[in-house]
Amino acid sequence: MKKIQILGTGCTKCKKLAEVAEAAAQALGTPYEMEKVTEIARIMSFGVMSTPALVVNGVVKSVGRLPSLEETKILLS
Amino acid sequence: MNLPPKTSPLRPSVTTGRYLLIGAVALALWWVLYTHLAPASHWLTTVVFGLTAGTHLASTVEFFVFEVPKVILLLALIVFAVGVIRTFFTPERTRAVLAGKREATGNVLAALLGMVTPFCSCSAVPLFIGFVTTGVPLGVTFSFLISAPMVNEIALVLLFGLFGWKVAALYLTTGLLIAIAAGWIIGRLKLENHVEDWVYATQTGAVAGTCASVANRGNCGADTPLNFAARVAAGCEAVRDIVGRVWLYVVAGIAVGAGIHGYVPTNAMASIMGKDAWWSVPLSVLIGVPMYANAAGIIPVVQALLGKGAALGTVLAFMMSVIGLSLPELIILRKVLKPRLIAVFVGVVATGILLVGYLFNALL
Known part of the structure; x- marks a missing residue:
């Protein structure tokens, strides 16, 4: 079980990141x-300064952009 | 992520040479379009639409069909360039440069980096906390927070396109000076205890996997080495994103501007926004602060007003207060700043803008 966390205060890019991460996880099965x-x-506890950020199993994977x-x-x- | 560079999507495997070739062709095409806009818009107005040159309607239409493509072309070019430049600067790197810098030097650096570091007011709060909890002085952080929205590429492009390079350069210089001076003053006032208490208590702990740990800096944008193609891709993405977002404001702003241009009599604005009306500068700042108009929409209107006798200083002050001090950003910052610090911030920046307004009205 992968734990995916989307860090963001609710900007449009944050919502998009959640969608992309969901699609990617489903594609991977x-x-x-x-x-x-x-x-x-x-x-902030993740040390992230620019949102959105993607965290997988507690590890920050991308920051401030939409992969x-x-x-x-x-x-x- | 230990994949070989070639398969990483961060590094598309198209050669640099091909990108340079495409870039050169695109730039040439851009130039041809740009230099032919004036005759094309005149031809379109007089021949295609059959309007008589010199009438109100013709001058309105010609202004519109000339300015819209011009501004959008300029915008696309500059946003692309800035998008590429920004791949060299991330908030994390900027913080590393600013941490531990002394005031003065720090304020200058922060204002300069504010221009090129990617910034959106929605991440102003995490950025603020990230800066002040890791050794960036409060005043230096403010220099960054003032310069980042105020001195932005969209404003500069529009000022350059509609007013010429002198006004754009004036805006850039005075905007930076305000950011440097205001940040320095806020630093001198020792207002650290007016930052909300929880901010300094925030743990940005160096747990493995977070951005505070050295091992994970690559993922956090601190030292991701991008190749040329990835930077070009970032530039294209910026154009799609920003031009896609603001083109409608540009069209609307220029449409209103075109109407003023064609129908409002020359010097109509002189009595309200002219040099001799001393109260016009503070008034335009007062109107400007609560306005959160997109720079793209407001500048064409302001340009048209300038053509009708408004004074340049008044116009600059209005622009700066619209873009640099916005109510939504203040509301966001209220989460981390106590009311008095917010008041000082607004007061100092607004004073700087007023001075700029009066200075240019006096000089020009």
């Missing part, structure tokens, strides 16, 4: 659990 982290203090579907698949695997 891996079971996953997604959480949207919107609370600033929690976002493509292909790239997201690599980031998730």
Whole structure:
């Protein structure tokens, strides 16, 4: 089970990142659990300064940008 | 992520040479289009639409069909260039440069980096916390936060396209000076205790996997080495994103501007926004702050006003307060700043803008 966390305060790019990550996880066929982290203090606990950020199993994988579907698949695997 | 570079989507495997060739062709095409806009718009107005040159309607239409493609062409070119430049700067790298810098030097650097570091007001809060908790002085952080929205490429392009390079250069220089001076003053005032208490208590702990740990810096944009093709791709993405977002404002703004251009009598604005009306500068700042108009929509209107007798200083002050001090951003920053610090921030920046307004009205 992969734990996917989307860090972001609700900007459009954050929502898109959640969609892309979901699509990528489904394409890979891996079971996953997604959480949207919107609370600033929690976002900051990952040391992230620019949103949206993608966190997989507690590891920050991308920051401040929207990775493509292909790239997201690599980031998730 | 330990994949060989060639399969990584961050590094598309198209050769640099091919990109340069495509770039050269695109640039040549751009130039041909750009230099033929004036005759084309005149021809379109007088021949295709059959309007008599010199009438109100003809001058309105010609202004519109000339300015819209011109501004959009300029916008696409500059946004692309800035998009590429920004791949060299990330908030993480900027922070690393600014951390531990002394004031003065730090303020100058922060204002300059504010121009080129990717910034969106939606991440102003995490950025603020990220800066002040890792050793960037408060005043230096403010220099960055003032310069980042105010001195932006869209404003510069529009000012260059509609007013010429002198006004664009004036805006750039005075915008940077305000950011440097205001940040320095805020630093001198020692207002650290007016930052919300939880900010300094925030743990940005160096747990493995977070951006604070050295091992994971690559994923966090601190030192991802991108190749040429990836930077070009980032530039294209910026054009798609930004031009896609603002073109409608450009068209709307120029349409209103065109109407003013064609129908409002010359010097109609002189009594309200002219040099001799001393109160016009503070008034335009007061109107400008709560306005959160897209720079793309407001500048064409302002340009048309300038043509009708408004004074340049007043116009610059209005622009700066619209773009540099926006109510939504202040509301976002309220989460991390106590009211007094917000008030000082607005007060200092607004004073700087007022000075710029009066200075240019006096000089030009």
